[in-house]
Amino acid sequence: MKLVIFGLTVSSSWGNGHATLWRGLLKALAARGHDVVFFERDVPYYAMNRDLHALADGTLVLYPDWTENLPLARAHLADADAAMVTSYQADAVAATELVLQSSAAVRVFYDLDTPVTLDALQSGKDVAYVGPRGLADFDLVLSYTGGDALRQLRTRLGARRVAPLYGHVDPDVHRPVQAVEDFRADLSYLGTYAEDRQAALERLFIQAARRLPEQRFLIGGAQYPQEFPWANNIWFAKHLPPERHPAFFSASRFTLNVTRAAMARMGWCPSGRLFEAAACGCPVISDAWEGLDAFFRPGEEIVIARDTDDVVQAMRMPDAERGALARRARERTLDEHTSARRAAELEGLLDAAFGAAELADEAVEWGQATVAEG
Structure with missing residues (x-):
């Protein structure tokens, strides 16, 4: 599977919890044979505190401007099996439009900040990383938060297929060591x-x-x-x-x-x-x-x-x-709770979404054929 991700950051762990999670998950996905491309806008505060410059088992694209990035993004999406946009991605709405227009079999939104998203909606604030149609057009919406948050993603943002993908740890990185x-x-x-x-x-x-x-x-x-x-x-x-x-x-x-x-x-x-x-x-x-x-x-x-x-x-x-x-x-x-465990869970969720998409396509084809025969 080729997975293209438009995320907040994987290159800098400064001031955010996304980067460490992505490093473990991308490593585990690569170990399972998947090809991952991660697009991240190259912003100054992460550039000044960058602690990862390339993915050992994937492709990291640091882009300074969305317009300049479009040709490369389109090229990677052209042969992607799945495409994902995440919360707080710097160009999330534009990336969403691009992903939804792509030929990727499964289009995914991953909200790693679901309570913040829902709290903003409750307060009447705009959520910069969610477009005017909410999440209704995605084939799969993943949430870092479970429980009632999953229901609210459906009722308030129109998500059709929702599942939790919780936090995790890479035990190769985080393990007992000699105390300093x-x-x-x-x-x-x-x-x-x-x-x-x-x-x-x-x-x-x-x-x-x-x-x-x-x-x-x-x-x-x-x-x-x-x-x-x-x-x-x-x-x-x-x-x-x-x-x-x-x-x-x-x-x-x-x-x-x-x-x-x-x-x-x-x-x-x-x-x-x-x-x-x-x-x-x-x-x-x-x-x-x-x-x-x-x-x-x-x-x-x-x-x-x-x-x-x-x-x-x-x-x-x-x-x-x-x-x-x-x-x-x-x-x-x-x-x-390891990254490998979450990678397997993500793989299963994507497989199920692939199956649902294929059934939908077959239903459309059957309907078109029925109309033609009639």
């Missing part, structure tokens, strides 16, 4: 600053740090403002590329997962960081949201925290119990 002293922490948090995560981060991280001044807390990420409420026992590591995540997680006694507000409200939206940390053998403390227990068993594979007291209590967990929790989470992740 600079990353040593009793509790860590890795994530780009987001205002709608701040209240939960203050409750579950900042207040815990103030309650436990003798312990070391570490934040890793980008775009943190100067007025962030640091404490004397909170250290900071500026943006870390994916290859440094294992060292970060492997040096943490616990790591914290905090979900963006829209995603927490929607539920069924596991962050890739959950799977990364678990694959590295780091015990995870997470905020609570609907559907989390479908990915990890609370109390056995993950700790759920609703307030500061829950975090403080978890951090006092005996080492043997903490180690057992981490082992069970890693085993679950390697069994159910």
